[in-house]
Amino acid sequence: MPNDHVISMLSEYLDGDLAAPEIGRVELHLASCSECRAELEALRSIVDSAKNLPVAVMPTHDLWPNIAHRMETRSEDHAEVQSPGRRSAASFMPVFRAAAVLAVMIGSAWYALRAPSNGWEIRSIAGTTTIERNEVAGSAALLPGDWLETGLGSSAFVRIANIGTATVGPSSRLRILANRSAERRMELAVGSIKASVWSPPRIFVVETPSGTAVDLGCAYELGVDSTGASHLLVTSGEVLIEYRDKVSFVPAGFHCVTRPGEGPGVPWSELAHPDFVAALGRFDAGTDRIAALETILDKATEDDAVSLWHLLTRVADSSVGTVYATLASHYPPPEGVTLDGVRRHDRLMLERWLNEFTTRLIPLESISGGSGVTVLP
Known part of the structure; x- marks a missing residue:
C-alpha cells in the first residue's frame, strides 16, 4: 500500500x-x-x-473577449436529454452560483499556496499507464511533448502544474503542448478526462481533433472518440469551444458536441427536452435543417435560452426572426436590442441579450463586480 x-x-x-x-x-x-x-x-x-478570501481577490471577468467577432459562421441543428416533470433552470441556480464562486475562491487560495509548482505529475490509479511507452509505477513527471497513454480499463490522476487536476479515463492518449504560467495547453487525441481547474480564464486549454476547449475556471468532462469527434459536459463554471472562426459558449449544466471539420455545435442544457436535443443534432449535422428548426422552436423552454442565442447567428437569414421571437418569449431583449441589429450580428446587442440569462445561470456580478458578460475584445 x-x-x-x-x-x-x-x-x-x-x-x-x-x-x-x-x-x-x-x-x-x-x-x-x-x-x-x-x-x-x-x-x-x-x-x-x-x-x-475577500471579493477583491477574484479575477476581473474577462470571460469572452473574442466570442462575438467569431460568430460569423452559419450552420444549424444538434442533440438532447430530459422531459416532463423537469425542474426549471431557476431551481438549480443556487448550485451553479455556489460552484462558480467556490471555484474562484479556492483557485485564488491555491495560487497563493502552491504557485511555485510548475510540473505535471502523473499517478496511475488502475491498470496500466505509460509515458512514451514506459509504464508509470507510482508517480512520474509528464514533460511537454511526451505522450501519456492509459490502457483498456486503466485510469490515471494528473496534477496540472499549480492550476488543477484531472482524471484520465481508459484508452486515452494525451500530451502537453505548452507549460508556462500564462498557458497550460494539452492535446487530447482520444479518450476522456475529468478536469477541475481553478486558474484565471484562458490559462488551461485542451486541443482535440475537432475543437479547442478553453477553460474559464471550471470543472468539466471531455471525451474524444476514434473519429475525432468530442463531447463536452460542463459541471461548474464555463468553457469556450473554438474551431477556426466558430465558437460555442458552454456554461455549467450544458453539453456540446464537436465534429471533425465542422467544430462545435449548438450547446444544450441537461434539462432540455429529448426531442429538442435530437433536433439540434440533426441541425448541426445538416440533416433537414428546416424541419429540425421547427422542432427546436416548438420544444424550446426557458432552459434552452443559451441554445437559442447560438442559433441567432447560425440559422439562415429567413429564420432569424422566428428564433428571435422564440428567445424573446422567454427572455425579452433588453432595451436597445432589436431584430434588425441581431440580423446584422451586432456584437453589442448580442452581448447584452446574452447577459439577460447567463447572469441567472452563473453569478457573473459576484465574480466581476457587476460587469456581467464581456464578449467584446
Whole structure:
C-alpha cells in the first residue's frame, strides 16, 4: 500500500463524501504515508484560506473577449436529454452560483499556496499507464511533448502544474503542448478526462481533433472518440469551444458536441427536452435543417435560452426572426436590442441579450463586480 497513493480521493475525504470502506482505506493509507498526509494538509489549508478570501481577490471577468467577432459562421441543428416533470433552470441556480464562486475562491487560495509548482505529475490509479511507452509505477513527471497513454480499463490522476487536476479515463492518449504560467495547453487525441481547474480564464486549454476547449475556471468532462469527434459536459463554471472562426459558449449544466471539420455545435442544457436535443443534432449535422428548426422552436423552454442565442447567428437569414421571437418569449431583449441589429450580428446587442440569462445561470456580478458578460475584445 505505500505506493498506492490516495491523492485522488482526498478532496472527497475532506468533504465527507466517501463511503465507509473508502474512508477506512484512506485513513489506513494516511497513517503510513507522509506524502499523502502533506497533501491532505495542503487541501485543508486551501479550504480554510478560501473561507476568508475577500471579493477583491477574484479575477476581473474577462470571460469572452473574442466570442462575438467569431460568430460569423452559419450552420444549424444538434442533440438532447430530459422531459416532463423537469425542474426549471431557476431551481438549480443556487448550485451553479455556489460552484462558480467556490471555484474562484479556492483557485485564488491555491495560487497563493502552491504557485511555485510548475510540473505535471502523473499517478496511475488502475491498470496500466505509460509515458512514451514506459509504464508509470507510482508517480512520474509528464514533460511537454511526451505522450501519456492509459490502457483498456486503466485510469490515471494528473496534477496540472499549480492550476488543477484531472482524471484520465481508459484508452486515452494525451500530451502537453505548452507549460508556462500564462498557458497550460494539452492535446487530447482520444479518450476522456475529468478536469477541475481553478486558474484565471484562458490559462488551461485542451486541443482535440475537432475543437479547442478553453477553460474559464471550471470543472468539466471531455471525451474524444476514434473519429475525432468530442463531447463536452460542463459541471461548474464555463468553457469556450473554438474551431477556426466558430465558437460555442458552454456554461455549467450544458453539453456540446464537436465534429471533425465542422467544430462545435449548438450547446444544450441537461434539462432540455429529448426531442429538442435530437433536433439540434440533426441541425448541426445538416440533416433537414428546416424541419429540425421547427422542432427546436416548438420544444424550446426557458432552459434552452443559451441554445437559442447560438442559433441567432447560425440559422439562415429567413429564420432569424422566428428564433428571435422564440428567445424573446422567454427572455425579452433588453432595451436597445432589436431584430434588425441581431440580423446584422451586432456584437453589442448580442452581448447584452446574452447577459439577460447567463447572469441567472452563473453569478457573473459576484465574480466581476457587476460587469456581467464581456464578449467584446
